Amino acid sequence: MASRREEITIVGGGIAGLSLGIALRLREVPVRLLEASHYPRHRVCGEFISGVKPETLQKLGVEEILSDSESLVSTGWYDDRGSVLEARLPVPARGISRYRLDQRMAEKIVELGGVVEEGTRYRTEGSDDAGVVLSTGRPVKKGSEWMGLKAHYTALPLVQDLEMHLGKGGYLGMSGVENGRVNVCGLFRRRSDLKVSRETALQEYVRAVGLNDLADRLEKGGQDPESCVGVSAFTFGYQLEKESPYLRLGDRGAIIPPFTGNGMSMAFESAEMALDSLVRYSEGKVEWDTMQSAFDQALRKRFRRRLGVSRLFHPVMANRVGRTFIRGAMKTRCLPFEWLFQKTR
Numbered sequence: 001m002a003s004r005r006e007e008i009t010i011v012g013g014g015i016a017g018l019s020l021g022i023a024l025r026l027r028e029v030p031v032r033l034l035e036a037s038h039y040p041r042h043r044v045c046g047e048f049i050s051g052v053k054p055e056t057l058q059k060l061g062v063e064e065i066l067s068d069s070e071s072l073v074s075t076g077w078y079d080d081r082g083s084v085l086e087a088r089l090p091v092p093a094r095g096i097s098r099y100r101l102d103q104r105m106a107e108k109i110v111e112l113g114g115v116v117e118e119g120t121r122y123r124t125e126g127s128d129d130a131g132v133v134l135s136t137g138r139p140v141k142k143g144s145e146w147m148g149l150k151a152h153y154t155a156l157p158l159v160q161d162l163e164m165h166l167g168k169g170g171y172l173g174m175s176g177v178e179n180g181r182v183n184v185c186g187l188f189r190r191r192s193d194l195k196v197s198r199e200t201a202l203q204e205y206v207r208a209v210g211l212n213d214l215a216d217r218l219e220k221g222g223q224d225p226e227s228c229v230g231v232s233a234f235t236f237g238y239q240l241e242k243e244s245p246y247l248r249l250g251d252r253g254a255i256i257p258p259f260t261g262n263g264m265s266m267a268f269e270s271a272e273m274a275l276d277s278l279v280r281y282s283e284g285k286v287e288w289d290t291m292q293s294a295f296d297q298a299l300r301k302r303f304r305r306r307l308g309v310s311r312l313f314h315p316v317m318a319n320r321v322g323r324t325f326i327r328g329a330m331k332t333r334c335l336p337f338e339w340l341f342q343k344t345r
């Protein structure tokens, strides 16, 4: 007979928390997942999954859930002067909406006998911390200059599977998700002079960063108003500055700039990294404190290179001098696309 196992409480049901919940249930670990909002739900995300290895998805038990995602291979980079680069991704990316993906993963946890409590916000940090995993996404950093905006479009033909557009003070990606929809998601420097509504924000910001032709395209693209969401007050890099008794996964551990399309991969990877230790903790074979501090160190080591390289390029993407540099370097192949792709994964 299997011995009794400690329950793991997962706080936050995004990519990291949900995939971890599935993987733990597949190993018969009791799981209680607390999610502040409800499924299905649109989220600010490029919905472009790139860099995660099939073995990781298999180990987490989410491969089947992603099996009907779009396969995205061709990419085109543009600025306000036109095409900068066309390339094929060395490894195809996957396109699926967070609306669909997160709901599927939450349902899978329940199907496997786990508990998912929607509409439940975890607040009592510091009370009983052993066995609690924080996968709460981007920590709020007031004063941050960045904001993310996203919307789905139903009639927006794309030239490549992924179009990346670089503007003055922001950039955005456009790629396919299910049902012929195109997800448009951008990162912009916040502008206090722009007065926008939820539905017009994305198009207004696209215009404000000098991408007028693209804004015209979006206006004709059949925006789904329900899918318009925004987020602000976050920074990039490690989010582990304060000591914590919790295991911190996904964006709660480290945030990579979105032009890489690697944030969700990092969330899956961090869930995979935590998995075996959590199973052992649940079986009473390892102390929580020992496991927790070793995990922070492992996370720093695992993501150091990709965070370093992407933070170097990120500011460059959104200013004129930087974009001129990128345009020249990519056209003359001084900056091989494949090199940048590999180093940010």
Ligand SMILES: Cc1cc2nc3c(=O)[nH]c(=O)nc-3n(C[C@H](O)[C@H](O)[C@H](O)COP(=O)(O)OP(=O)(O)OC[C@H]3O[C@@H](n4cnc5c(N)ncnc54)[C@H](O)[C@@H]3O)c2cc1C
Pocket (backbone or CB within 6 Å): 011, 012, 013, 014, 015, 016, 017, 034, 035, 036, 037, 044, 045, 046, 047, 048, 049, 050, 120, 121, 122, 123, 135, 136, 137, 138, 147, 148, 149, 173, 185, 186, 187, 249, 250, 251, 252, 258, 260, 261, 262, 263, 264, 265, 267
């Ligand atoms: C503009 C932009 C574009 C992006 N594009 C891409 C892309 O194309 N590809 C890619 O791979 N990544 C992209 N990312 C990054 C990607 O969205 C994140 O890396 C990923 O969502 C991280 O997953 P997570 O599970 O850590 O957090 P999240 O997916 O943010 O989930 C966190 C969850 O925790 C819940 N929560 C928070 N606090 C509490 C609490 N106290 N109690 C209970 N629940 C709580 C939230 O409601 C949320 O559901 C983008 C990010 C931005 C900002």
